[in-house]
Amino acid sequence: MLRLDHLVKKFGGLTATNDVTLDFPAGTLSAIIGPNGAGKTTLFNQITGHLVPTSGKIVFAGEDITGMKPAAIVRKGIGRAFQVANIFPTMTVEEALASAVSAHAHAAFELSSAFPRRDVKTRTEELLALLGMEPVARRISGEISHGDQKLLDVGLALALDPKLLLLDEPAAGMGPEERWQMMDTVQRLWKSQNMTLIFIEHDIDLVFRTAEIIHVLRYGAVLASGQADEIRGNPEVIEAYLGSETDATEADSREEPA
Numbered sequence: 001m002l003r004l005d006h007l008v009k010k011f012g013g014l015t016a017t018n019d020v021t022l023d024f025p026a027g028t029l030s031a032i033i034g035p036n037g038a039g040k041t042t043l044f045n046q047i048t049g050h051l052v053p054t055s056g057k058i059v060f061a062g063e064d065i066t067g068m069k070p071a072a073i074v075r076k077g078i079g080r081a082f083q084v085a086n087i088f089p090t091m092t093v094e095e096a097l098a099s100a101v102s103a104h105a106h107a108a109f110e111l112s113s114a115f116p117r118r119d120v121k122t123r124t125e126e127l128l129a130l131l132g133m134e135p136v137a138r139r140i141s142g143e144i145s146h147g148d149q150k151l152l153d154v155g156l157a158l159a160l161d162p163k164l165l166l167l168d169e170p171a172a173g174m175g176p177e178e179r180w181q182m183m184d185t186v187q188r189l190w191k192s193q194n195m196t197l198i199f200i201e202h203d204i205d206l207v208f209r210t211a212e213i214i215h216v217l218r219y220g221a222v223l224a225s226g227q228a229d230e231i232r233g234n235p236e237v238i239e240a241y242l243g244s245e246t247d248a249t250e251a252d253s254r255e256e257p258a
Protein backbone atom coordinates (compact mmCIF):
# COMPACT_ATOMS: atom_id res chain seq x y z
CA MET A 1 0.00 0.00 0.00
CA LEU A 2 2.75 2.45 1.03
CA ARG A 3 6.45 2.07 0.40
CA LEU A 4 9.13 4.48 1.52
CA ASP A 5 12.22 3.91 -0.55
CA HIS A 6 15.57 5.22 0.73
CA LEU A 7 13.93 8.39 1.94
CA VAL A 8 16.28 11.20 2.99
CA LYS A 9 15.26 14.61 4.31
CA LYS A 10 17.91 17.16 5.24
CA PHE A 11 17.41 20.50 6.91
CA GLY A 12 20.73 22.23 6.26
CA GLY A 13 23.34 20.11 8.04
CA LEU A 14 20.74 18.06 9.91
CA THR A 15 19.59 14.75 8.48
CA ALA A 16 16.07 14.38 9.88
CA THR A 17 15.22 11.27 7.80
CA ASN A 18 18.20 9.10 7.07
CA ASP A 19 17.74 6.54 4.29
CA VAL A 20 14.40 5.21 5.49
CA THR A 21 13.07 2.21 3.62
CA LEU A 22 9.79 0.87 5.00
CA ASP A 23 6.78 -1.04 3.75
CA PHE A 24 3.27 -0.60 5.09
CA PRO A 25 1.18 -3.43 3.62
CA ALA A 26 -2.50 -2.82 2.87
CA GLY A 27 -4.78 -3.29 5.86
CA THR A 28 -2.06 -3.18 8.51
CA LEU A 29 -1.97 -1.15 11.72
CA SER A 30 1.59 0.11 12.26
CA ALA A 31 3.22 2.34 14.81
CA ILE A 32 6.25 4.55 14.49
CA ILE A 33 8.09 5.15 17.73
CA GLY A 34 11.37 6.77 18.63
CA PRO A 35 12.92 9.40 20.88
CA ASN A 36 12.17 13.10 20.54
CA GLY A 37 13.66 14.49 17.35
CA ALA A 38 14.04 11.01 15.78
CA GLY A 39 12.29 12.21 12.63
CA LYS A 40 8.80 10.73 13.04
CA THR A 41 6.81 13.84 12.18
CA THR A 42 9.22 14.69 9.37
CA LEU A 43 8.45 11.28 7.90
CA PHE A 44 4.69 11.96 8.05
CA ASN A 45 5.18 15.40 6.52
CA GLN A 46 6.91 13.85 3.54
CA ILE A 47 4.19 11.22 3.07
CA THR A 48 1.50 13.93 3.06
CA GLY A 49 3.47 16.22 0.71
CA HIS A 50 4.03 18.96 3.30
CA LEU A 51 7.78 18.38 2.94
CA VAL A 52 9.56 17.33 -0.22
CA PRO A 53 12.19 14.61 0.37
CA THR A 54 15.81 15.49 -0.36
CA SER A 55 16.09 12.11 -2.07
CA GLY A 56 14.27 8.79 -2.20
CA LYS A 57 10.79 7.80 -3.25
CA ILE A 58 7.31 7.47 -1.79
CA VAL A 59 5.12 4.95 -3.58
CA PHE A 60 1.43 4.72 -2.69
CA ALA A 61 -0.85 2.08 -4.23
CA GLY A 62 1.76 1.47 -6.92
CA GLU A 63 2.13 5.15 -7.85
CA ASP A 64 5.12 7.37 -7.21
CA ILE A 65 3.68 10.30 -5.23
CA THR A 66 7.03 11.89 -4.30
CA GLY A 67 6.82 15.67 -4.55
CA MET A 68 3.05 15.82 -5.12
CA LYS A 69 1.16 18.64 -3.43
CA PRO A 70 -0.71 17.87 -0.18
CA ALA A 71 -4.17 18.33 -1.75
CA ALA A 72 -3.33 15.87 -4.54
CA ILE A 73 -2.10 13.36 -1.99
CA VAL A 74 -5.32 13.67 0.01
CA ARG A 75 -7.22 12.93 -3.21
CA LYS A 76 -5.09 9.83 -3.71
CA GLY A 77 -6.49 8.56 -0.41
CA ILE A 78 -3.98 9.51 2.27
CA GLY A 79 -5.65 11.20 5.23
CA ARG A 80 -4.13 12.71 8.31
CA ALA A 81 -5.64 13.91 11.54
CA PHE A 82 -4.43 17.42 12.18
CA GLN A 83 -5.45 19.47 15.13
CA VAL A 84 -8.25 20.88 13.07
CA ALA A 85 -11.14 20.85 15.52
CA ASN A 86 -10.26 24.44 16.28
CA ILE A 87 -10.97 25.36 12.64
CA PHE A 88 -14.62 24.84 13.48
CA PRO A 89 -14.74 26.24 17.01
CA THR A 90 -18.25 27.63 16.73
CA MET A 91 -19.81 24.65 14.92
CA THR A 92 -21.28 21.73 16.74
CA VAL A 93 -19.45 18.41 16.42
CA GLU A 94 -22.19 17.18 14.09
CA GLU A 95 -21.97 20.27 11.88
CA ALA A 96 -18.18 20.07 11.66
CA LEU A 97 -18.32 16.42 10.59
CA ALA A 98 -21.15 17.11 8.14
CA SER A 99 -19.10 19.93 6.57
CA ALA A 100 -16.15 17.61 6.01
CA VAL A 101 -18.38 14.83 4.63
CA SER A 102 -20.13 17.30 2.37
CA ALA A 103 -16.88 18.82 1.06
CA HIS A 104 -15.56 15.35 0.29
CA ALA A 105 -18.77 14.25 -1.44
CA HIS A 106 -18.72 17.42 -3.53
CA ALA A 107 -15.06 16.96 -4.56
CA ALA A 108 -15.64 13.31 -5.40
CA PHE A 109 -18.69 14.18 -7.47
CA GLU A 110 -16.76 16.78 -9.42
CA LEU A 111 -13.97 14.31 -10.12
CA SER A 112 -16.30 11.74 -11.57
CA SER A 113 -19.95 12.13 -12.40
CA ALA A 114 -20.25 8.38 -11.95
CA PHE A 115 -19.35 8.72 -8.29
CA PRO A 116 -22.52 8.30 -6.24
CA ARG A 117 -23.47 11.36 -4.19
CA ARG A 118 -23.08 10.58 -0.53
CA ASP A 119 -25.91 10.89 1.84
CA VAL A 120 -24.20 13.43 4.06
CA LYS A 121 -26.54 12.94 6.97
CA THR A 122 -26.17 9.15 6.97
CA ARG A 123 -22.38 9.26 6.74
CA THR A 124 -22.22 11.90 9.49
CA GLU A 125 -24.35 9.72 11.76
CA GLU A 126 -22.21 6.72 10.91
CA LEU A 127 -19.06 8.62 11.87
CA LEU A 128 -20.59 9.88 15.12
CA ALA A 129 -21.45 6.30 16.04
CA LEU A 130 -18.03 4.98 15.02
CA LEU A 131 -16.29 7.59 17.14
CA GLY A 132 -18.72 7.13 20.03
CA MET A 133 -19.41 10.85 19.84
CA GLU A 134 -23.22 10.83 19.78
CA PRO A 135 -23.41 12.20 23.34
CA VAL A 136 -21.48 15.34 22.28
CA ALA A 137 -22.90 15.62 18.75
CA ARG A 138 -24.76 18.84 19.49
CA ARG A 139 -22.07 20.48 21.56
CA ILE A 140 -19.86 23.27 20.24
CA SER A 141 -16.53 21.87 18.99
CA GLY A 142 -14.48 24.50 20.79
CA GLU A 143 -16.10 23.59 24.11
CA ILE A 144 -15.75 19.80 24.22
CA SER A 145 -12.96 18.05 26.14
CA HIS A 146 -9.44 17.81 24.73
CA GLY A 147 -9.92 14.07 24.20
CA ASP A 148 -13.14 14.63 22.27
CA GLN A 149 -11.44 17.30 20.15
CA LYS A 150 -8.73 14.80 19.23
CA LEU A 151 -11.44 12.29 18.33
CA LEU A 152 -13.13 14.91 16.19
CA ASP A 153 -9.82 15.48 14.38
CA VAL A 154 -9.75 11.77 13.57
CA GLY A 155 -13.38 11.95 12.46
CA LEU A 156 -12.68 14.88 10.13
CA ALA A 157 -9.87 12.89 8.51
CA LEU A 158 -12.14 9.83 8.24
CA ALA A 159 -14.82 11.90 6.54
CA LEU A 160 -12.54 11.97 3.50
CA ASP A 161 -12.65 8.15 3.29
CA PRO A 162 -8.87 7.65 3.32
CA LYS A 163 -7.30 4.37 2.25
CA LEU A 164 -4.36 5.22 4.47
CA LEU A 165 -4.79 7.21 7.68
CA LEU A 166 -1.88 8.84 9.52
CA LEU A 167 -2.29 9.78 13.18
CA ASP A 168 0.39 11.83 14.90
CA GLU A 169 0.19 11.06 18.61
CA PRO A 170 -3.58 10.62 18.78
CA ALA A 171 -3.52 10.23 22.57
CA ALA A 172 -1.18 13.13 23.34
CA GLY A 173 -2.16 15.37 26.23
CA MET A 174 -4.71 12.94 27.67
CA GLY A 175 -4.94 11.33 31.08
CA PRO A 176 -3.96 7.64 31.44
CA GLU A 177 -7.50 6.25 31.25
CA GLU A 178 -8.43 8.45 28.30
CA ARG A 179 -5.27 7.42 26.42
CA TRP A 180 -6.22 3.76 26.56
CA GLN A 181 -9.74 4.57 25.44
CA MET A 182 -8.41 6.61 22.53
CA MET A 183 -6.20 3.78 21.35
CA ASP A 184 -9.11 1.33 21.67
CA THR A 185 -11.12 3.67 19.47
CA VAL A 186 -8.29 3.90 16.94
CA GLN A 187 -8.08 0.12 16.80
CA ARG A 188 -11.85 -0.18 16.39
CA LEU A 189 -11.88 2.39 13.58
CA TRP A 190 -9.05 0.63 11.80
CA LYS A 191 -10.88 -2.71 11.99
CA SER A 192 -14.22 -1.34 10.86
CA GLN A 193 -13.06 0.99 8.07
CA ASN A 194 -10.96 -1.46 6.09
CA MET A 195 -7.99 0.87 5.88
CA THR A 196 -4.26 0.98 6.47
CA LEU A 197 -3.31 2.97 9.53
CA ILE A 198 0.00 4.33 10.79
CA PHE A 199 0.31 6.16 14.08
CA ILE A 200 3.11 7.90 15.92
CA GLU A 201 3.09 7.41 19.66
CA HIS A 202 5.51 7.95 22.52
CA ASP A 203 3.89 5.66 25.07
CA ILE A 204 5.51 2.32 24.40
CA ASP A 205 2.89 0.37 26.37
CA LEU A 206 0.11 1.81 24.21
CA VAL A 207 2.10 0.90 21.11
CA PHE A 208 2.74 -2.67 22.23
CA ARG A 209 -0.92 -3.18 22.92
CA THR A 210 -2.27 -1.53 19.79
CA ALA A 211 0.06 -1.97 16.80
CA GLU A 212 0.57 -5.05 14.67
CA ILE A 213 3.91 -3.84 13.36
CA ILE A 214 6.26 -1.38 15.05
CA HIS A 215 9.01 0.64 13.40
CA VAL A 216 11.57 2.28 15.66
CA LEU A 217 13.35 5.39 14.43
CA ARG A 218 16.55 6.77 15.88
CA TYR A 219 18.62 9.64 14.51
CA GLY A 220 16.29 9.67 11.51
CA ALA A 221 17.07 6.05 10.59
CA VAL A 222 15.18 2.79 11.13
CA LEU A 223 16.64 1.08 14.17
CA ALA A 224 14.26 -1.91 14.20
CA SER A 225 10.99 -3.16 12.74
CA GLY A 226 8.84 -5.99 13.96
CA GLN A 227 6.00 -7.21 16.13
CA ALA A 228 5.69 -6.21 19.76
CA ASP A 229 7.58 -9.24 21.09
CA GLU A 230 10.57 -8.69 18.81
CA ILE A 231 10.72 -4.99 19.61
CA ARG A 232 10.20 -5.48 23.33
CA GLY A 233 13.16 -7.85 23.53
CA ASN A 234 15.54 -5.70 21.48
CA PRO A 235 18.19 -4.24 23.83
CA GLU A 236 19.12 -1.48 21.37
CA VAL A 237 15.52 -0.35 21.21
CA ILE A 238 15.14 -0.35 24.96
CA GLU A 239 18.29 1.67 25.35
CA ALA A 240 17.40 4.13 22.59
CA TYR A 241 13.88 4.54 23.80
CA LEU A 242 14.53 4.84 27.50
CA GLY A 243 17.49 7.09 26.75
CA SER A 244 15.06 9.61 25.30
CA GLU A 245 13.57 10.18 28.73
CA THR A 246 16.69 12.09 29.70
CA ASP A 247 17.73 13.53 26.30
CA ALA A 248 15.42 16.38 25.40
CA THR A 249 16.26 16.24 21.69
CA GLU A 250 18.57 13.58 20.40
CA ALA A 251 18.93 15.40 17.08
CA ASP A 252 20.89 18.12 18.89
CA SER A 253 23.80 15.72 19.05
CA ARG A 254 23.93 15.06 15.30
CA GLU A 255 23.92 18.59 13.95
CA GLU A 256 26.87 18.92 11.62
CA PRO A 257 28.95 22.06 11.74
CA ALA A 258 27.88 24.52 9.03
Ligand SMILES: Nc1ncnc2c1ncn2[C@@H]1O[C@H](COP(=O)(O)OP(=O)(O)OP(=O)(O)O)[C@@H](O)[C@H]1O
Pocket (backbone or CB within 6 Å): 011, 014, 016, 034, 035, 036, 037, 038, 039, 040, 041, 042, 043, 249, 251, 252
Ligand atom coordinates in the same frame (compact mmCIF):
# COMPACT_ATOMS: atom_id res chain seq x y z
N1 LIG B 1 11.04 22.45 9.12
C1 LIG B 1 12.16 22.13 9.77
N2 LIG B 1 13.29 22.87 9.64
C2 LIG B 1 14.41 22.55 10.29
N3 LIG B 1 14.53 21.48 11.12
C3 LIG B 1 13.44 20.72 11.30
C4 LIG B 1 12.19 21.00 10.65
N4 LIG B 1 11.29 20.06 11.01
C5 LIG B 1 11.93 19.23 11.87
N5 LIG B 1 13.21 19.62 12.04
C6 LIG B 1 14.22 18.95 12.85
O1 LIG B 1 14.31 17.61 12.42
C7 LIG B 1 14.50 16.73 13.51
C8 LIG B 1 13.40 15.70 13.52
O2 LIG B 1 12.20 16.34 13.94
P1 LIG B 1 10.79 15.59 14.01
O3 LIG B 1 9.80 16.61 14.47
O4 LIG B 1 10.54 14.89 12.74
O5 LIG B 1 11.06 14.53 15.16
P2 LIG B 1 10.00 13.65 15.96
O6 LIG B 1 10.57 12.27 16.01
O7 LIG B 1 8.65 13.80 15.37
O8 LIG B 1 10.09 14.33 17.37
P3 LIG B 1 8.97 14.50 18.53
O9 LIG B 1 8.76 13.16 19.09
O10 LIG B 1 9.64 15.42 19.50
O11 LIG B 1 7.75 15.10 17.90
C9 LIG B 1 14.52 17.62 14.76
O12 LIG B 1 15.86 17.90 15.07
C10 LIG B 1 13.81 18.88 14.32
O13 LIG B 1 14.28 19.99 15.02
